[in-house]
Amino acid sequence: MNLEIKRIETDFLIIGGGAAGCYAALTFCRESDENVLIIEKADIVRSGCLAAGVNAINAYIAPGRTAQDYVDYAKADADGIVRGDLLLTMSERLNKTVKEIEKLGLTILKDKKGDYVTRGNRNIKINGENIKPIIARAVLEEPRVTVLNRVNAFEYIIDGNRIAGVYAFGVDHNVLYVISAKAVLCATGGAAGLYKPNHPSFSAHKMWYPPFNTGAGYAMGILAGAEMTTFEMRFIALRCKDTIAPTGTIAQGVGAKQINALGEVYEHKYGLTTSQRLHGTVVENLEGRGPCYLKTVGISKQQDEDLQKAYLNMAPSQTLRWIESGKTPSVENVEIEGTEPYIVGGHTASGYWVSTDRETTIKGLFAAGDVAGGCPQKYVSGAFAEGEIAAKASLKYIYDRRIEIDEGDIDKRKKQLEGFLNRTDSAYTVDQLECSMQDIMDKYAGGISMHYRYSDKSLKTANEKIIELEEKAKTLSARDMQELVYVFELLERLTVCKSVIAHLAARKETRWNSFAEHTDYPTKSNEWVKYINSRLENGEIRIIYRSIVEEGNIYEH
């Protein structure tokens, strides 16, 4: 197969048209007369985390609360390992972004006075089934935004330490794209599928995080030498068993407590941070008091029906489960389980090390949303807020001279892709290597089967085995462009796995049980109140320690 080369020039390039990417495009159009290009591997109408819908706006400053309250909450939840500057600049924008999305058509629950109905201090209730089509429609109406759907980014074009654009290829057409831009925003989301999932066979993709967000942005950054932060703070979700549907709607909506098989409420025994709630469930199971549940038996008929409706707006499989089994939440408690670990900077703090302006350590390259580090508990409104900050900051590069792209480099990328497409004798398939990778991560880097624990020894084994897999992955073949996407998704995940392993090994303490539980160092220590960052230098991952940045400060590289 021969690939056609297409060259495109734009001013501001956005990679990934999800929550952060779409919001950034809208902001950019308001602030500047220049052009924007979004490239998206699926179609922005329903791509990314928001495909099925969301159940609430999880990051919002309720009346009487301040942005600083939100910072304090997120800081406590992550036990101090957050960037205060990033959290504060995000929190200050949360409510404004929600107003904007409401103007575009999002339904938000209001009281008689017309104020939003809040759920606790940080949540508002919405009908989020169509949140993605709503924002996508607004983007498509902007005349200065061009959207290239079904185009998969795979490598940055860098000149010295300055971004020049990106290489991408068609998901269903034989084209290598060479895209040149003056400023670039990476908004490709986090990484799912690194670890063996809850149900590794037919329903392997019934996971919490979208299986199509495979860590492309992290991998491209790592390989380009960008500094990354806090990959050791993995995110593991506590979810409804089997359907992996969210539990928050039940827990907060009808006040259901976490109980063990003996009917005892156990959550207070372990603490109420995100990682402690999960860890408590793991320990209850290990000590023979599992399985664990959300206590829903006894809720009213109305509540039962409302829950079934609410889940249709964000996790329809849970409603299907309730109806087909006849065991609706008022009849049977909802069993809960931990998922496999994900790397997702919108929930925990893993991702690009960015300035307060969300610029990465590569000049002109910005990061927002789940791909950006240091700023956990962003959720959808935080992804919007970061998209806005990054889009505004990108303006300073828009009048720069365009960087020439080396013809020899383009030819090399073309040959690399055609290599996979024209090979017919590969000894392996992507699926085999993917299973193998997930198995290695599960057993040696703290997956579900190891109760999320690992040791220095096991991590060393994990690293060796992942490196072996990487060699095998270079010999894969792809019959068409969609299969080429699968090959690159695997390569990206392997790159991310190596960084995760290096970070887990570097934090020689246990600050967050389950999220990063190191059996050689089972307690936490003040000495580790610092960031663990990393950068690829001459093919080796170099660990960099950095001291905590508080809110109120501006951080520049």
Next chain:
Amino acid sequence: MSIEIIKDKCIGCGRCFKVCPGTLISLGSDGKAEIKRPERCWGCTSCLKECPVQAIEMFLGEDIGGLGGRLTVCREQHLLHWKVRLPDGKETTITVDSRNSNKY
């Protein structure tokens, strides 16, 4: 977790191809939609909501305790009519109005 495309119902309009966040659906040689790798489905129901003739059904795989129920959805302006059909033919419909927020 996956979907099935009921070929007899499909009119080949292509709306489902466009929205799948995993680009899993394509046009088969018979001019109808097909999903080559059903095990790669995330279960987001984006394709179900787009299909004008309810030719796409979602089910829970047996490995996650599926009992053979089939979920379809029909859009009528602001309303989504979700229907679960059980193996014994019994049907349950729940209608959600996008102008109303979740209670929780």
